[in-house]
Amino acid sequence: MDGEKLKVIICSGTACFVMGGSELLLLEDELPEAWRGRVSVEAAPCLGSCKDRSCGRAPFVKVGVEDLAGATMPALLALIGRKLGETLGG
Amino acid sequence: MHYNNNASLVKRELLIRMIRLELEGRLEGGIDRVPYEMTCEPGYQPIRVSVYHDRSILKSRMVARLGFAVEGYVDDGTSLAPLVRAAAERPAPEGPILTVLDEACNACVKSQFLVTNACQGCLARPCVMNCPKKAVRMVDDKAVIDKELCVNCGICQNVCPFHAIIKIPVPCEEACPVGAISKDEEGKERIDYSKCVFCGACMRECPFGAMMDRSQVLDVLRRKCEGAKLAALYAPAVAGQFRAPLGKLVAALKKAGFDAVYEVARGADITAEKEAHELAERLEKGEPFMTTSCCPAYVETVRKHVPALAPRVSDTRTPMHYTAALAAAERPECLRVFIGPCLAKRKEGIDDPLVDYVISAEELGALFVAMGIELGEEAEEIVEAPAGQGGRSFAWSGGVAAAVGARLPAGVPFKPAKIDGLSKEGMKTLRAWADGAHEGNLLEVMACQGGCVAGPSVIANPKVALMQLKKIAEASGN
Numbered sequence: 431m432d433g434e435k436l437k438v439i440i441c442s443g444t445a446c447f448v449m450g451g452s453e454l455l456l457l458e459d460e461l462p463e464a465w466r467g468r469v470s471v472e473a474a475p476c477l478g479s480c481k482d483r484s485c486g487r488a489p490f491v492k493v494g495v496e497d498l499a500g501a502t503m504p505a506l507l508a509l510i511g512r513k514l515g516e517t518l519g520g
Numbered sequence: 521m522h523y524n525n526n527a528s529l530v531k532r533e534l535l536i537r538m539i540r541l542e543l544e545g546r547l548e549g550g551i552d553r554v555p556y557e558m559t560c561e562p563g564y565q566p567i568r569v570s571v572y573h574d575r576s577i578l579k580s581r582m583v584a585r586l587g588f589a590v591e592g593y594v595d596d597g598t599s600l601a602p603l604v605r606a607a608a609e610r611p612a613p614e615g616p617i618l619t620v621l622d623e624a625c626n627a628c629v630k631s632q633f634l635v636t637n638a639c640q641g642c643l644a645r646p647c648v649m650n651c652p653k654k655a656v657r658m659v660d661d662k663a664v665i666d667k668e669l670c671v672n673c674g675i676c677q678n679v680c681p682f683h684a685i686i687k688i689p690v691p692c693e694e695a696c697p698v699g700a701i702s703k704d705e706e707g708k709e710r711i712d713y714s715k716c717v718f719c720g721a722c723m724r725e726c727p728f729g730a731m732m733d734r735s736q737v738l739d740v741l742r743r744k745c746e747g748a749k750l751a752a753l754y755a756p757a758v759a760g761q762f763r764a765p766l767g768k769l770v771a772a773l774k775k776a777g778f779d780a781v782y783e784v785a786r787g788a789d790i791t792a793e794k795e796a797h798e799l800a801e802r803l804e805k806g807e808p809f810m811t812t813s814c815c816p817a818y819v820e821t822v823r824k825h826v827p828a829l830a831p832r833v834s835d836t837r838t839p840m841h842y843t844a845a846l847a848a849a850e851r852p853e854c855l856r857v858f859i860g861p862c863l864a865k866r867k868e869g870i871d872d873p874l875v876d877y878v879i880s881a882e883e884l885g886a887l888f889v890a891m892g893i894e895l896g897e898e899a900e901e902i903v904e905a906p907a908g909q910g911g912r913s914f915a916w917s918g919g920v921a922a923a924v925g926a927r928l929p930a931g932v933p934f935k936p937a938k939i940d941g942l943s944k945e946g947m948k949t950l951r952a953w954a955d956g957a958h959e960g961n962l963l964e965v966m967a968c969q970g971g972c973v974a975g976p977s978v979i980a981n982p983k984v985a986l987m988q989l990k991k992i993a994e995a996s997g998n
Protein backbone atom coordinates (compact mmCIF):
# COMPACT_ATOMS: atom_id res chain seq x y z
CA MET A 431 0.00 0.00 0.00
CA ASP A 432 3.06 2.28 0.08
CA GLY A 433 2.59 5.62 -1.63
CA GLU A 434 -1.13 5.22 -1.89
CA LYS A 435 -3.13 7.90 -0.21
CA LEU A 436 -6.27 7.37 1.78
CA LYS A 437 -9.02 8.91 -0.30
CA VAL A 438 -11.58 10.99 1.54
CA ILE A 439 -14.60 12.10 -0.48
CA ILE A 440 -16.80 14.64 1.24
CA CYS A 441 -20.30 14.99 -0.10
CA SER A 442 -21.17 18.57 -0.88
CA GLY A 443 -24.60 17.81 -2.27
CA THR A 444 -27.63 19.76 -1.11
CA ALA A 445 -28.99 17.31 1.46
CA CYS A 446 -25.59 16.90 3.08
CA PHE A 447 -24.97 20.64 3.12
CA VAL A 448 -28.30 21.33 4.74
CA MET A 449 -27.52 18.80 7.46
CA GLY A 450 -24.18 20.41 8.26
CA GLY A 451 -21.86 18.85 5.69
CA SER A 452 -20.22 22.14 4.74
CA GLU A 453 -18.23 22.05 7.96
CA LEU A 454 -16.46 18.94 6.77
CA LEU A 455 -14.97 20.79 3.82
CA LEU A 456 -12.62 22.36 6.34
CA LEU A 457 -11.10 18.93 6.97
CA GLU A 458 -7.75 19.88 5.54
CA ASP A 459 -7.35 22.60 8.17
CA GLU A 460 -8.04 20.06 10.89
CA LEU A 461 -5.81 17.20 9.77
CA PRO A 462 -2.94 16.60 12.15
CA GLU A 463 0.45 17.40 10.63
CA ALA A 464 1.49 13.76 10.57
CA TRP A 465 -1.51 12.72 8.50
CA ARG A 466 -1.14 15.29 5.79
CA GLY A 467 0.32 13.89 2.64
CA ARG A 468 -1.20 10.53 3.48
CA VAL A 469 -4.74 11.62 2.89
CA SER A 470 -6.31 13.07 -0.22
CA VAL A 471 -9.43 15.14 0.29
CA GLU A 472 -11.98 15.99 -2.31
CA ALA A 473 -15.51 17.31 -2.43
CA ALA A 474 -18.04 15.50 -4.56
CA PRO A 475 -21.58 16.18 -5.71
CA CYS A 476 -24.36 14.10 -4.14
CA LEU A 477 -23.04 10.61 -3.46
CA GLY A 478 -26.54 9.18 -3.69
CA SER A 479 -26.63 7.97 -0.09
CA CYS A 480 -29.15 10.62 0.93
CA LYS A 481 -31.72 8.94 -1.28
CA ASP A 482 -31.38 5.60 0.42
CA ARG A 483 -32.73 5.56 3.95
CA SER A 484 -30.77 2.44 4.80
CA CYS A 485 -27.55 4.45 4.44
CA GLY A 486 -28.32 6.46 7.57
CA ARG A 487 -28.38 10.21 7.93
CA ALA A 488 -26.71 12.99 6.01
CA PRO A 489 -24.00 14.25 5.87
CA PHE A 490 -22.05 11.48 4.21
CA VAL A 491 -18.33 11.00 3.65
CA LYS A 492 -16.44 8.18 1.98
CA VAL A 493 -13.19 7.26 3.65
CA GLY A 494 -11.43 4.74 1.49
CA VAL A 495 -14.03 2.04 0.98
CA GLU A 496 -15.96 2.89 4.10
CA ASP A 497 -19.05 5.14 4.24
CA LEU A 498 -19.53 7.45 7.15
CA ALA A 499 -23.08 8.62 7.82
CA GLY A 500 -24.11 11.44 10.14
CA ALA A 501 -20.57 12.68 9.76
CA THR A 502 -19.09 15.24 12.10
CA MET A 503 -15.54 16.50 12.14
CA PRO A 504 -14.52 14.48 15.21
CA ALA A 505 -16.10 11.29 13.83
CA LEU A 506 -14.43 11.83 10.49
CA LEU A 507 -11.02 12.43 12.04
CA ALA A 508 -11.43 9.33 14.18
CA LEU A 509 -12.27 7.20 11.17
CA ILE A 510 -9.35 8.57 9.16
CA GLY A 511 -7.05 7.85 12.07
CA ARG A 512 -8.29 4.31 12.31
CA LYS A 513 -7.88 3.80 8.58
CA LEU A 514 -4.38 5.21 8.61
CA GLY A 515 -3.53 3.01 11.55
CA GLU A 516 -4.82 0.00 9.73
CA THR A 517 -2.93 0.86 6.61
CA LEU A 518 0.23 1.39 8.60
CA GLY A 519 -0.03 -1.68 10.77
CA GLY A 520 -1.20 -3.91 7.94
CA MET B 521 -21.16 28.85 18.50
CA HIS B 522 -20.48 26.29 15.82
CA TYR B 523 -22.99 26.92 13.02
CA ASN B 524 -24.06 23.38 12.34
CA ASN B 525 -24.62 22.37 15.93
CA ASN B 526 -27.18 19.86 17.00
CA ALA B 527 -29.76 22.51 17.88
CA SER B 528 -29.69 23.93 14.36
CA LEU B 529 -29.82 20.47 12.83
CA VAL B 530 -32.91 19.63 14.86
CA LYS B 531 -34.56 22.78 13.57
CA ARG B 532 -33.71 21.91 9.99
CA GLU B 533 -35.03 18.42 10.38
CA LEU B 534 -38.30 19.76 11.74
CA LEU B 535 -38.50 22.08 8.75
CA ILE B 536 -37.80 19.32 6.25
CA ARG B 537 -40.44 17.06 7.76
CA MET B 538 -43.00 19.82 8.02
CA ILE B 539 -42.48 20.93 4.42
CA ARG B 540 -42.57 17.37 3.14
CA LEU B 541 -45.93 16.73 4.82
CA GLU B 542 -47.28 20.02 3.53
CA LEU B 543 -46.25 19.22 -0.04
CA GLU B 544 -47.87 15.82 0.25
CA GLY B 545 -51.03 17.52 1.53
CA ARG B 546 -50.77 15.60 4.81
CA LEU B 547 -49.58 18.25 7.23
CA GLU B 548 -52.71 18.45 9.32
CA GLY B 549 -52.95 14.73 9.76
CA GLY B 550 -49.23 13.99 9.97
CA ILE B 551 -47.75 16.77 12.05
CA ASP B 552 -48.35 15.13 15.41
CA ARG B 553 -46.28 12.14 14.48
CA VAL B 554 -43.17 14.17 13.62
CA PRO B 555 -41.74 14.34 17.16
CA TYR B 556 -42.28 10.60 17.43
CA GLU B 557 -40.67 9.83 14.09
CA MET B 558 -37.67 11.96 14.94
CA THR B 559 -37.04 10.06 18.15
CA CYS B 560 -37.97 6.48 17.34
CA GLU B 561 -34.86 5.32 15.51
CA PRO B 562 -33.14 2.41 17.27
CA GLY B 563 -30.01 4.33 18.24
CA TYR B 564 -31.86 7.39 19.50
CA GLN B 565 -30.23 8.94 22.56
CA PRO B 566 -32.59 11.12 24.58
CA ILE B 567 -31.35 14.68 25.07
CA ARG B 568 -33.28 14.93 28.30
CA VAL B 569 -34.14 12.40 30.91
CA SER B 570 -36.84 10.77 28.88
CA VAL B 571 -37.74 10.49 25.26
CA TYR B 572 -41.27 11.68 26.11
CA HIS B 573 -39.93 14.99 27.30
CA ASP B 574 -37.87 15.30 24.10
CA ARG B 575 -40.99 14.72 22.06
CA SER B 576 -42.98 17.29 23.96
CA ILE B 577 -40.24 19.87 23.35
CA LEU B 578 -40.04 18.98 19.66
CA LYS B 579 -43.76 19.52 19.48
CA SER B 580 -43.37 22.99 21.00
CA ARG B 581 -40.55 23.74 18.56
CA MET B 582 -42.90 22.87 15.74
CA VAL B 583 -45.18 25.68 16.88
CA ALA B 584 -42.47 28.19 15.90
CA ARG B 585 -41.93 26.41 12.57
CA LEU B 586 -45.62 26.93 11.94
CA GLY B 587 -44.93 30.61 12.50
CA PHE B 588 -46.44 31.07 15.94
CA ALA B 589 -45.04 32.34 19.22
CA VAL B 590 -44.54 29.59 21.78
CA GLU B 591 -44.88 31.81 24.85
CA GLY B 592 -48.57 31.13 25.30
CA TYR B 593 -48.42 27.57 24.06
CA VAL B 594 -48.96 24.73 26.50
CA ASP B 595 -48.59 21.16 25.33
CA ASP B 596 -51.78 19.72 26.74
CA GLY B 597 -51.57 16.58 24.66
CA THR B 598 -53.89 17.86 21.98
CA SER B 599 -53.11 17.88 18.29
CA LEU B 600 -51.21 20.61 16.46
CA ALA B 601 -53.75 20.39 13.63
CA PRO B 602 -55.74 23.49 14.70
CA LEU B 603 -52.50 25.48 14.56
CA VAL B 604 -51.83 24.19 11.06
CA ARG B 605 -55.27 25.47 10.06
CA ALA B 606 -54.66 28.80 11.79
CA ALA B 607 -51.35 29.14 9.96
CA ALA B 608 -53.08 28.53 6.65
CA GLU B 609 -55.64 31.19 7.39
CA ARG B 610 -53.47 33.99 8.70
CA PRO B 611 -53.49 36.86 6.24
CA ALA B 612 -49.91 38.03 6.78
CA PRO B 613 -46.96 37.15 8.96
CA GLU B 614 -46.72 39.04 12.21
CA GLY B 615 -44.12 39.92 14.81
CA PRO B 616 -42.39 39.75 17.11
CA ILE B 617 -40.20 37.58 14.97
CA LEU B 618 -38.51 35.89 17.92
CA THR B 619 -40.01 33.55 20.47
CA VAL B 620 -38.57 31.87 23.55
CA LEU B 621 -39.13 28.24 24.45
CA ASP B 622 -39.20 28.28 28.23
CA GLU B 623 -39.07 24.55 28.61
CA ALA B 624 -35.72 24.41 26.85
CA CYS B 625 -34.52 27.61 28.43
CA ASN B 626 -35.05 26.57 32.04
CA ALA B 627 -31.90 24.52 31.85
CA CYS B 628 -29.63 27.56 32.24
CA VAL B 629 -28.70 28.78 35.70
CA LYS B 630 -28.52 32.47 36.37
CA SER B 631 -25.18 33.96 35.37
CA GLN B 632 -22.76 33.46 38.25
CA PHE B 633 -19.18 33.20 39.42
CA LEU B 634 -17.97 29.97 40.89
CA VAL B 635 -14.79 28.98 42.74
CA THR B 636 -13.43 25.75 41.28
CA ASN B 637 -11.26 23.25 43.10
CA ALA B 638 -8.24 24.91 41.53
CA CYS B 639 -8.47 27.25 44.55
CA GLN B 640 -5.31 26.88 46.62
CA GLY B 641 -6.62 28.68 49.68
CA CYS B 642 -3.63 30.98 49.40
CA LEU B 643 -2.35 33.36 52.01
CA ALA B 644 -2.86 36.49 49.94
CA ARG B 645 -6.57 35.80 49.40
CA PRO B 646 -7.06 38.56 46.87
CA CYS B 647 -10.61 37.33 46.23
CA VAL B 648 -11.61 37.88 49.85
CA MET B 649 -9.68 41.11 50.13
CA ASN B 650 -10.97 42.70 46.93
CA CYS B 651 -14.61 41.72 46.92
CA PRO B 652 -16.52 44.99 47.29
CA LYS B 653 -19.55 43.18 48.73
CA LYS B 654 -17.66 40.90 51.11
CA ALA B 655 -19.25 37.98 49.34
CA VAL B 656 -16.16 35.74 49.38
CA ARG B 657 -15.33 33.78 52.51
CA MET B 658 -12.91 30.98 53.25
CA VAL B 659 -14.51 27.69 54.18
CA ASP B 660 -12.18 24.77 54.90
CA ASP B 661 -9.31 26.62 53.23
CA LYS B 662 -11.24 27.19 50.03
CA ALA B 663 -12.88 30.35 48.82
CA VAL B 664 -16.65 30.27 48.60
CA ILE B 665 -18.88 32.90 47.03
CA ASP B 666 -22.07 33.81 48.80
CA LYS B 667 -24.66 33.99 46.03
CA GLU B 668 -26.91 36.29 48.04
CA LEU B 669 -24.24 38.94 48.38
CA CYS B 670 -22.48 38.52 45.01
CA VAL B 671 -23.27 41.15 42.38
CA ASN B 672 -21.39 39.41 39.56
CA CYS B 673 -18.78 42.15 39.23
CA GLY B 674 -16.03 39.66 38.36
CA ILE B 675 -13.28 41.25 40.44
CA CYS B 676 -12.50 37.99 42.25
CA GLN B 677 -12.02 36.25 38.92
CA ASN B 678 -9.63 38.91 37.72
CA VAL B 679 -7.49 38.94 40.84
CA CYS B 680 -7.19 35.18 41.44
CA PRO B 681 -3.60 34.19 40.68
CA PHE B 682 -4.63 30.57 40.06
CA HIS B 683 -7.48 31.31 37.62
CA ALA B 684 -9.55 29.27 40.01
CA ILE B 685 -12.71 31.34 39.61
CA ILE B 686 -14.86 30.87 36.57
CA LYS B 687 -17.86 32.64 35.23
CA ILE B 688 -20.81 30.49 34.25
CA PRO B 689 -22.50 32.64 31.69
CA VAL B 690 -25.99 32.62 30.28
CA PRO B 691 -25.03 32.34 26.61
CA CYS B 692 -27.94 34.30 25.14
CA GLU B 693 -27.47 37.15 27.59
CA GLU B 694 -23.75 37.14 26.85
CA ALA B 695 -24.39 37.21 23.12
CA CYS B 696 -26.95 40.00 23.16
CA PRO B 697 -25.04 43.19 22.35
CA VAL B 698 -27.74 45.49 23.70
CA GLY B 699 -28.79 43.90 26.98
CA ALA B 700 -32.25 43.01 25.71
CA ILE B 701 -32.41 39.59 27.36
CA SER B 702 -32.72 38.88 31.04
CA LYS B 703 -34.34 36.39 33.34
CA ASP B 704 -37.68 37.19 34.88
CA GLU B 705 -38.65 36.33 38.47
CA GLU B 706 -39.21 32.73 37.51
CA GLY B 707 -35.77 32.42 35.94
CA LYS B 708 -37.09 32.40 32.40
CA GLU B 709 -35.45 34.46 29.71
CA ARG B 710 -37.48 37.35 28.40
CA ILE B 711 -36.70 39.55 25.43
CA ASP B 712 -37.29 43.23 25.91
CA TYR B 713 -38.48 44.33 22.49
CA SER B 714 -37.92 47.97 23.29
CA LYS B 715 -34.23 47.06 23.23
CA CYS B 716 -34.00 44.07 20.86
CA VAL B 717 -32.38 44.84 17.48
CA PHE B 718 -33.20 41.43 15.95
CA CYS B 719 -29.58 40.60 15.20
CA GLY B 720 -30.24 36.94 16.02
CA ALA B 721 -27.13 36.52 18.16
CA CYS B 722 -29.16 34.87 20.94
CA MET B 723 -30.64 32.41 18.49
CA ARG B 724 -27.19 31.48 17.22
CA GLU B 725 -25.66 31.15 20.67
CA CYS B 726 -28.32 29.44 22.78
CA PRO B 727 -27.04 25.89 23.34
CA PHE B 728 -30.58 24.67 23.94
CA GLY B 729 -32.10 26.20 20.86
CA ALA B 730 -34.56 28.02 23.10
CA MET B 731 -34.39 31.27 21.17
CA MET B 732 -36.39 30.66 18.04
CA ASP B 733 -37.44 32.59 14.99
CA ARG B 734 -40.94 32.24 13.64
CA SER B 735 -41.03 30.67 10.19
CA GLN B 736 -43.01 32.02 7.26
CA VAL B 737 -42.23 29.17 4.93
CA LEU B 738 -45.62 27.54 5.40
CA ASP B 739 -47.37 30.76 4.41
CA VAL B 740 -45.37 30.81 1.18
CA LEU B 741 -46.22 27.20 0.37
CA ARG B 742 -49.90 27.82 1.06
CA ARG B 743 -50.02 30.87 -1.23
CA LYS B 744 -48.39 28.82 -3.96
CA CYS B 745 -50.90 26.06 -3.48
CA GLU B 746 -53.73 28.60 -3.76
CA GLY B 747 -52.39 29.58 -7.16
CA ALA B 748 -50.33 32.67 -6.33
CA LYS B 749 -47.26 33.45 -8.40
CA LEU B 750 -44.03 33.84 -6.45
CA ALA B 751 -40.85 35.78 -7.01
CA ALA B 752 -37.76 34.68 -5.11
CA LEU B 753 -35.44 37.49 -4.07
CA TYR B 754 -32.29 35.78 -2.91
CA ALA B 755 -29.75 37.67 -0.81
CA PRO B 756 -26.10 37.84 -1.88
CA ALA B 757 -25.12 35.49 0.98
CA VAL B 758 -27.45 32.76 -0.30
CA ALA B 759 -25.20 32.22 -3.31
CA GLY B 760 -22.60 30.85 -0.90
CA GLN B 761 -24.90 28.43 0.89
CA PHE B 762 -24.84 25.62 -1.64
CA ARG B 763 -21.92 24.29 -3.54
CA ALA B 764 -23.24 25.12 -6.99
CA PRO B 765 -22.93 27.92 -9.51
CA LEU B 766 -25.56 30.66 -9.57
CA GLY B 767 -27.20 29.24 -12.68
CA LYS B 768 -27.99 26.06 -10.82
CA LEU B 769 -29.34 27.91 -7.82
CA VAL B 770 -31.67 29.82 -10.14
CA ALA B 771 -32.81 26.57 -11.76
CA ALA B 772 -33.40 24.99 -8.36
CA LEU B 773 -35.44 27.98 -7.16
CA LYS B 774 -37.65 27.71 -10.24
CA LYS B 775 -38.07 24.01 -9.73
CA ALA B 776 -39.03 24.68 -6.12
CA GLY B 777 -41.96 26.74 -7.38
CA PHE B 778 -40.73 30.28 -7.81
CA ASP B 779 -42.01 31.81 -11.03
CA ALA B 780 -39.40 34.55 -11.12
CA VAL B 781 -35.98 34.77 -9.53
CA TYR B 782 -34.24 37.99 -8.57
CA GLU B 783 -30.72 38.38 -7.36
CA VAL B 784 -30.76 40.83 -4.44
CA ALA B 785 -27.17 41.65 -5.38
CA ARG B 786 -28.75 43.72 -8.16
CA GLY B 787 -30.48 45.82 -5.54
CA ALA B 788 -27.13 45.95 -3.75
CA ASP B 789 -25.57 47.48 -6.85
CA ILE B 790 -28.24 50.17 -6.71
CA THR B 791 -27.64 50.70 -2.99
CA ALA B 792 -23.89 51.05 -3.57
CA GLU B 793 -24.42 53.52 -6.40
CA LYS B 794 -26.78 55.69 -4.38
CA GLU B 795 -24.67 55.54 -1.24
CA ALA B 796 -21.62 56.66 -3.22
CA HIS B 797 -23.45 59.75 -4.39
CA GLU B 798 -24.95 60.33 -1.00
CA LEU B 799 -21.54 60.14 0.63
CA ALA B 800 -20.09 62.63 -1.85
CA GLU B 801 -22.97 65.01 -1.17
CA ARG B 802 -22.74 64.71 2.59
CA LEU B 803 -18.99 65.30 2.60
CA GLU B 804 -19.50 68.25 0.33
CA LYS B 805 -21.92 69.68 2.89
CA GLY B 806 -19.23 69.35 5.51
CA GLU B 807 -20.50 66.26 7.32
CA PRO B 808 -17.65 64.31 8.92
CA PHE B 809 -18.76 60.82 7.86
CA MET B 810 -21.63 58.61 6.80
CA THR B 811 -22.48 55.06 7.82
CA THR B 812 -23.96 52.32 5.65
CA SER B 813 -27.60 51.35 6.16
CA CYS B 814 -28.03 47.94 4.54
CA CYS B 815 -27.83 45.95 7.78
CA PRO B 816 -31.26 46.24 9.43
CA ALA B 817 -29.98 45.09 12.82
CA TYR B 818 -27.49 47.94 12.77
CA VAL B 819 -30.10 50.52 11.77
CA GLU B 820 -32.33 49.26 14.58
CA THR B 821 -29.37 49.54 16.95
CA VAL B 822 -28.89 53.18 16.10
CA ARG B 823 -32.58 53.86 16.49
CA LYS B 824 -32.87 52.19 19.88
CA HIS B 825 -29.44 52.63 21.41
CA VAL B 826 -27.26 55.23 19.71
CA PRO B 827 -29.73 57.85 18.45
CA ALA B 828 -26.97 60.45 18.26
CA LEU B 829 -25.68 58.57 15.25
CA ALA B 830 -28.99 58.67 13.38
CA PRO B 831 -28.19 61.75 11.27
CA ARG B 832 -25.08 59.96 9.97
CA VAL B 833 -26.85 56.83 8.78
CA SER B 834 -27.28 56.73 5.01
CA ASP B 835 -30.83 57.42 3.83
CA THR B 836 -30.35 55.02 0.94
CA ARG B 837 -32.69 52.05 1.05
CA THR B 838 -31.53 48.47 1.36
CA PRO B 839 -30.74 45.99 -1.43
CA MET B 840 -33.85 44.05 -0.42
CA HIS B 841 -36.02 47.09 -0.96
CA TYR B 842 -34.58 48.02 -4.36
CA THR B 843 -34.78 44.45 -5.57
CA ALA B 844 -38.38 44.23 -4.39
CA ALA B 845 -39.09 47.44 -6.29
CA LEU B 846 -37.55 45.93 -9.43
CA ALA B 847 -39.63 42.80 -9.05
CA ALA B 848 -42.79 44.82 -8.36
CA ALA B 849 -42.28 46.78 -11.56
CA GLU B 850 -41.40 43.82 -13.77
CA ARG B 851 -43.51 41.06 -12.32
CA PRO B 852 -46.30 42.79 -10.42
CA GLU B 853 -48.37 39.60 -10.38
CA CYS B 854 -45.83 37.84 -8.13
CA LEU B 855 -45.71 37.81 -4.35
CA ARG B 856 -42.19 38.80 -3.32
CA VAL B 857 -40.35 36.37 -1.09
CA PHE B 858 -37.00 37.47 0.26
CA ILE B 859 -34.59 34.64 1.04
CA GLY B 860 -31.61 35.35 3.25
CA PRO B 861 -29.45 34.37 6.20
CA CYS B 862 -30.70 37.21 8.36
CA LEU B 863 -33.21 37.44 11.18
CA ALA B 864 -33.53 41.23 11.15
CA LYS B 865 -34.60 41.08 7.50
CA ARG B 866 -37.73 39.32 8.69
CA LYS B 867 -38.56 42.39 10.71
CA GLU B 868 -37.64 44.65 7.78
CA GLY B 869 -39.85 42.53 5.53
CA ILE B 870 -42.83 42.93 7.85
CA ASP B 871 -42.27 46.69 7.79
CA ASP B 872 -41.71 47.01 4.02
CA PRO B 873 -44.95 46.84 2.02
CA LEU B 874 -43.01 45.74 -1.06
CA VAL B 875 -41.91 42.52 0.64
CA ASP B 876 -44.52 39.85 1.26
CA TYR B 877 -42.54 37.10 2.98
CA VAL B 878 -39.06 36.48 4.32
CA ILE B 879 -37.70 32.98 4.54
CA SER B 880 -34.28 31.95 5.78
CA ALA B 881 -31.46 30.19 3.99
CA GLU B 882 -32.13 27.26 6.33
CA GLU B 883 -35.74 27.14 5.23
CA LEU B 884 -34.75 27.28 1.59
CA GLY B 885 -32.34 24.40 2.15
CA ALA B 886 -35.07 22.43 3.90
CA LEU B 887 -37.42 23.14 1.00
CA PHE B 888 -34.88 21.79 -1.47
CA VAL B 889 -34.33 18.67 0.58
CA ALA B 890 -38.04 18.09 1.11
CA MET B 891 -38.60 18.36 -2.64
CA GLY B 892 -35.62 16.16 -3.43
CA ILE B 893 -33.94 18.97 -5.36
CA GLU B 894 -30.22 18.43 -5.74
CA LEU B 895 -28.61 21.64 -7.01
CA GLY B 896 -25.71 19.83 -8.59
CA GLU B 897 -28.04 17.89 -10.84
CA GLU B 898 -29.94 20.91 -12.15
CA ALA B 899 -29.20 22.16 -15.65
CA GLU B 900 -27.38 25.43 -15.28
CA GLU B 901 -29.54 28.36 -16.34
CA ILE B 902 -28.23 31.57 -17.77
CA VAL B 903 -28.43 34.22 -15.07
CA GLU B 904 -30.49 36.98 -16.60
CA ALA B 905 -29.58 40.54 -15.63
CA PRO B 906 -26.60 39.46 -13.53
CA ALA B 907 -25.51 41.66 -10.65
CA GLY B 908 -22.08 43.22 -10.56
CA GLN B 909 -19.09 42.36 -8.47
CA GLY B 910 -19.87 45.15 -6.00
CA GLY B 911 -23.39 44.01 -5.29
CA ARG B 912 -22.30 40.42 -4.92
CA SER B 913 -19.73 41.52 -2.34
CA PHE B 914 -22.32 42.86 0.09
CA ALA B 915 -22.42 39.61 2.02
CA TRP B 916 -19.05 39.93 3.71
CA SER B 917 -17.52 42.42 6.07
CA GLY B 918 -15.78 45.12 4.06
CA GLY B 919 -17.65 44.27 0.89
CA VAL B 920 -20.20 47.06 1.13
CA ALA B 921 -17.65 49.80 1.79
CA ALA B 922 -15.55 48.55 -1.12
CA ALA B 923 -18.55 48.58 -3.45
CA VAL B 924 -19.42 52.14 -2.41
CA GLY B 925 -15.79 53.23 -2.75
CA ALA B 926 -15.56 51.86 -6.27
CA ARG B 927 -18.48 54.07 -7.30
CA LEU B 928 -17.40 57.31 -5.65
CA PRO B 929 -17.11 60.20 -8.06
CA ALA B 930 -13.49 61.11 -8.86
CA GLY B 931 -11.87 63.49 -6.45
CA VAL B 932 -13.89 62.49 -3.38
CA PRO B 933 -11.57 61.26 -0.66
CA PHE B 934 -12.42 57.72 0.43
CA LYS B 935 -11.50 56.64 3.93
CA PRO B 936 -13.45 53.50 4.77
CA ALA B 937 -13.70 51.97 8.23
CA LYS B 938 -15.76 49.08 9.43
CA ILE B 939 -17.37 47.52 12.44
CA ASP B 940 -17.24 43.80 11.85
CA GLY B 941 -19.93 42.51 14.14
CA LEU B 942 -22.02 44.28 16.77
CA SER B 943 -20.41 42.50 19.65
CA LYS B 944 -20.01 44.36 22.92
CA GLU B 945 -16.70 45.64 21.46
CA GLY B 946 -18.45 46.68 18.26
CA MET B 947 -21.01 48.60 20.32
CA LYS B 948 -18.19 50.48 22.04
CA THR B 949 -16.67 51.49 18.72
CA LEU B 950 -20.09 52.57 17.51
CA ARG B 951 -20.61 54.78 20.54
CA ALA B 952 -17.12 56.23 20.06
CA TRP B 953 -18.02 57.24 16.50
CA ALA B 954 -21.20 58.83 17.76
CA ASP B 955 -19.16 60.79 20.29
CA GLY B 956 -16.90 62.13 17.58
CA ALA B 957 -13.92 59.80 17.91
CA HIS B 958 -13.68 58.47 14.40
CA GLU B 959 -11.15 57.83 11.70
CA GLY B 960 -12.50 57.61 8.20
CA ASN B 961 -15.46 59.03 6.35
CA LEU B 962 -17.46 55.92 5.54
CA LEU B 963 -18.32 53.52 8.32
CA GLU B 964 -19.61 50.14 7.26
CA VAL B 965 -21.46 48.32 10.02
CA MET B 966 -22.51 44.71 9.96
CA ALA B 967 -24.19 43.20 12.98
CA CYS B 968 -22.85 39.71 12.30
CA GLN B 969 -19.14 39.15 12.59
CA GLY B 970 -17.88 38.33 9.12
CA GLY B 971 -20.98 39.84 7.51
CA CYS B 972 -24.14 38.22 6.22
CA VAL B 973 -22.29 35.00 5.36
CA ALA B 974 -22.21 34.51 9.12
CA GLY B 975 -25.87 35.40 9.61
CA PRO B 976 -27.91 33.53 12.23
CA SER B 977 -29.81 31.42 9.68
CA VAL B 978 -27.09 30.22 7.36
CA ILE B 979 -26.52 26.63 6.33
CA ALA B 980 -22.93 26.67 5.18
CA ASN B 981 -19.96 27.25 7.42
CA PRO B 982 -19.13 30.95 6.88
CA LYS B 983 -15.55 30.19 5.85
CA VAL B 984 -16.70 27.74 3.20
CA ALA B 985 -19.47 30.09 2.03
CA LEU B 986 -17.08 33.01 1.80
CA MET B 987 -14.67 31.14 -0.46
CA GLN B 988 -17.50 30.29 -2.81
CA LEU B 989 -18.97 33.80 -2.76
CA LYS B 990 -15.64 35.44 -3.51
CA LYS B 991 -15.21 33.15 -6.47
CA ILE B 992 -18.63 34.14 -7.79
CA ALA B 993 -18.04 37.86 -7.17
CA GLU B 994 -14.64 37.83 -8.83
CA ALA B 995 -16.09 36.29 -11.96
CA SER B 996 -18.75 39.02 -12.17
CA GLY B 997 -18.78 42.18 -14.24
CA ASN B 998 -18.83 45.66 -12.80
Ligand code: FES
Nearest residue numbers: 441443446476480
Ligand atom coordinates in the same frame (compact mmCIF):
# COMPACT_ATOMS: atom_id res chain seq x y z
S1 FES C 1 -26.36 15.10 -0.83
FE1 FES C 1 -24.84 13.94 0.08
S2 FES C 1 -25.42 11.98 -0.43
FE2 FES C 1 -26.86 13.15 -1.47
